[in-house]
Amino acid sequence: MTVLLVDYCEIECVFIMVDQILNGWFSEIQNELWPGQAFSLKLSRVLHEEKSKYQDIKVLDTATYGTCLVLDGIIQCTTRDEFSYQEMISFLPLNSHPAPKKVLIVGGGDGGVAREVSKHPLVEEIHQVEIDERVVELSKEFLPNMACGFKNPKVKLTIGDGFKYMKEHTNEFDVIITDSSDPVGPAESLFQESYYELMKNALRPGGIVCSQGGSFWLNCAYVKKTMDGCKKHFTKVSYAHTSIPSYPCGHIGFVIGCLDSNTNFKTSLHNYSEAELENMKLKYYTRNIHSAAFSLPRWVELFLSNE
Amino acid sequence: MTVLLVDYCEIECVFIMVDQILNGWFSEIQNELWPGQAFSLKLSRVLHEEKSKYQDIKVLDTATYGTCLVLDGIIQCTTRDEFSYQEMISFLPLNSHPAPKKVLIVGGGDGGVAREVSKHPLVEEIHQVEIDERVVELSKEFLPNMACGFKNPKVKLTIGDGFKYMKEHTNEFDVIITDSSDPVGPAESLFQESYYELMKNALRPGGIVCSQGGSFWLNCAYVKKTMDGCKKHFTKVSYAHTSIPSYPCGHIGFVIGCLDSNTNFKTSLHNYSEAELENMKLKYYTRNIHSAAFSLPRWVELFLSNE
Numbered sequence: 001m002t003v004l005l006v007d008y009c010e011i012e013c014v015f016i017m018v019d020q021i022l023n024g025w026f027s028e029i030q031n032e033l034w035p036g037q038a039f040s041l042k043l044s045r046v047l048h049e050e051k052s053k054y055q056d057i058k059v060l061d062t063a064t065y066g067t068c069l070v071l072d073g074i075i076q077c078t079t080r081d082e083f084s085y086q087e088m089i090s091f092l093p094l095n096s097h098p099a100p101k102k103v104l105i106v107g108g109g110d111g112g113v114a115r116e117v118s119k120h121p122l123v124e125e126i127h128q129v130e131i132d133e134r135v136v137e138l139s140k141e142f143l144p145n146m147a148c149g150f151k152n153p154k155v156k157l158t159i160g161d162g163f164k165y166m167k168e169h170t171n172e173f174d175v176i177i178t179d180s181s182d183p184v185g186p187a188e189s190l191f192q193e194s195y196y197e198l199m200k201n202a203l204r205p206g207g208i209v210c211s212q213g214g215s216f217w218l219n220c221a222y223v224k225k226t227m228d229g230c231k232k233h234f235t236k237v238s239y240a241h242t243s244i245p246s247y248p249c250g251h252i253g254f255v256i257g258c259l260d261s262n263t264n265f266k267t268s269l270h271n272y273s274e275a276e277l278e279n280m281k282l283k284y285y286t287r288n289i290h291s292a293a294f295s296l297p298r299w300v301e302l303f304l305s306n307e
Numbered sequence: 308m309t310v311l312l313v314d315y316c317e318i319e320c321v322f323i324m325v326d327q328i329l330n331g332w333f334s335e336i337q338n339e340l341w342p343g344q345a346f347s348l349k350l351s352r353v354l355h356e357e358k359s360k361y362q363d364i365k366v367l368d369t370a371t372y373g374t375c376l377v378l379d380g381i382i383q384c385t386t387r388d389e390f391s392y393q394e395m396i397s398f399l400p401l402n403s404h405p406a407p408k409k410v411l412i413v414g415g416g417d418g419g420v421a422r423e424v425s426k427h428p429l430v431e432e433i434h435q436v437e438i439d440e441r442v443v444e445l446s447k448e449f450l451p452n453m454a455c456g457f458k459n460p461k462v463k464l465t466i467g468d469g470f471k472y473m474k475e476h477t478n479e480f481d482v483i484i485t486d487s488s489d490p491v492g493p494a495e496s497l498f499q500e501s502y503y504e505l506m507k508n509a510l511r512p513g514g515i516v517c518s519q520g521g522s523f524w525l526n527c528a529y530v531k532k533t534m535d536g537c538k539k540h541f542t543k544v545s546y547a548h549t550s551i552p553s554y555p556c557g558h559i560g561f562v563i564g565c566l567d568s569n570t571n572f573k574t575s576l577h578n579y580s581e582a583e584l585e586n587m588k589l590k591y592y593t594r595n596i597h598s599a600a601f602s603l604p605r606w607v608e609l610f611l612s613n614e
Contacts, residue, residue, distance in 0.1 A: 025345070027347075035349075035370065035371050036348060036349040036369060036370035036371030036372065037346070037347065037348055037349070037371060037372070037552070038332070038346070038347040038349075039344070039345075039346060039347075040334075040344065040345040040346075040347065041343060041344055042342075042343040042344070042345075062343060063342065063343035064342050064343030064344060065343065065344070081524065084604065217388065217550070217552045217557075241550070243524070243548070243550055243556075243557065243558050245344070245524045245555075245556035245557060245558065247557075248552075249550075249552035249557050250524075250550065250552060250556050250557015250558050251550050251552065251557050277605060282605055283604065283605055283606045284604040284605060284606070285604075285605065286602070286604070286605050286608070288602040288603075289602050289603070289604060289605070291599070291602070292598070292599035292600075292602035293599075295593070295595040295596050295598070295599035296595075296596070297391065297590065297591040297592075297593070297596060298584060298589055298590055298591060298592065298593045298596070299590045299591070301593070
């Protein structure tokens with residue numbers, strides 16, 4: 001595609017093309033998930049671009065958000081704010097379980113969730129299944145502070161389909177974390193009710209699941225639908241959220257479900273001293289942030305509790 | 308300015324010009340407050356544009372965020388998400404005070420804060436001082452669900468300078484809420500230490516102040532600087548935050564200060580039944596959200612507590 005810009009004004013003009021990189025800016029693809037809004041990042045340079053077997057992959061060096069991984073035109077993480085998402089999707093379920101010894105991560109090819117789960121003192125084994133090997137390889141090359149998660153001796157990575165993997169593993173895990181992209185493209189199946197059934201079967205008694213659950217600002221009906229799918233197989237289901245600037249609306253949520261109806265997700269079962277928090281290099285997560293993440297705006301509470 | 312776009316590809320291309328309205332999109336001016344990032348909204352149409360005595364004013368009808376007020380190129384509110392900011396900047400201080408009878412609002416020309424403060428059962432008098440009459444008039448025309456705040460008989464609006472107004476009113480108010488734009492342009496003086504001194508003098512004993520305090524994601528040093536200015540005059544100072552998609556990083560904070568060192572900002576002193584919440588039309592604020600707003604990410608806690 002060739003674009004010719006003829007600009008007759010004297011002030012500097014910057015153009016952004018939605019769904020493209022243009023004049024030094026990257027803008028997120030517009031799609032049905034966030035119509036009418038766009039977030040853009042100024043680029044220093046494009047570090048890598050390719051089409052893998054599953055998706056379009058871009059790695060960008062941005063002016064103010066560090067390194068940014070983009071899959072099918074959608075920002076997956078930036079090194080400036082990724083810790084909010086990675087710490088929360090990991091420690092919310094891990095600290096809601098009394099003894100999270102064996103953990104399964106589905107997706108999470110950048111290694112950020114593996115990095116966080118490895119920090120938990122009670123976790124002994126981490127199994128991870130990611131469908132796109134290229135995401136893992138490129139993260140090792142361009143996102144070493146996330147891909148370091150794969151170096152931890154607790155982590156065993158399998159390249160393959162999470163759906164298929166789970167069918168072959170029943171009654172095995174204490175916690176299953178699904179770190180997927182949005183429900184379009186390769187992650188679509190990870191948002192379906194049948195996926196929750198598979199997770200239930202893969203869990204040990206008392207097990208907990210936690211999945212990327214979308215933002216109530218973008219589409220609260222979608223959050224509800226995901227929770228309703230989870231509720232068909234789990235006795236206790238809740239939604240938590242966190243602030244993260246590089247995701248649409250600066251916000252993302254997590255659907256968390258459990259087989260034990262006595263579980264109180266809102267209170268962390270494992271408390272760390274300041275020295276332990278420092279040693280674990282936790283930047284976002286605290287005991288207070290854990291509880292606060294489950295407090296929802298009134299309209300969201302009402303919407304999600306409606307039958 | 309004339310811009311000629313020649314597009315040789317077959318797919319539809321959308322162009323956004325930063326700092327301008329172009330091809331049906333509005334993008335926020337880039338400035339020192341959020342370098343390297345831009346948020347854009349698709350427009351249905353421009354409802355109004357003018358330069359008032361103080362600032363450039365735009366009122367936009369957007370595709371998915373409702374009506375949007377823009378001052379000097381920066382989004383002030385959209386009807387889709389304004390309730391998060393307006394309810395939190397109002398009820399966090401009001402519900403931290405045992406008897407908030409007389410309230411001063413500085414800024415807030417759209418009427419949203421007046422609307423919220425009027426809802427509080429204990430508030431008897433609301434005095435508001437806004438510098439730009441045109442913002443008030445345009446809000447009455449284009450944002451009736453916010454400007455309705457001015458219709459409440461408790462509210463007395465003065466067009467003038469908040470700084471000057473406060474010098475003439477000492478020992479009068481239980482709560483002072485500063486609903487300002489960012490610290491560039493007409494609101495600059497409202498972020499200075501001398502402003503906190505004036506507020507202190509305008510308060511009655513036990514009084515509380517609450518100001519827009521910026522986002523820790525954008526500039527945590529700026530949040531700290533504002534808090535440090537507040538701490539020179541107030542014995543207890545805290546920072547709370549809320550999620551709001553149309554502000555930079557999808558996030559905004561509040562600096563809240565008090566003359567009574569026994570005040571516990573984190574716990575609401577006034578509790579409402581579900582029927583009362585419904586009657587007050589609160590969409591965001593709850594007792595739980597009040598407490599959660601003071602829970603900060605670990606790195607922010609550490610940064611703000613550093614002397």
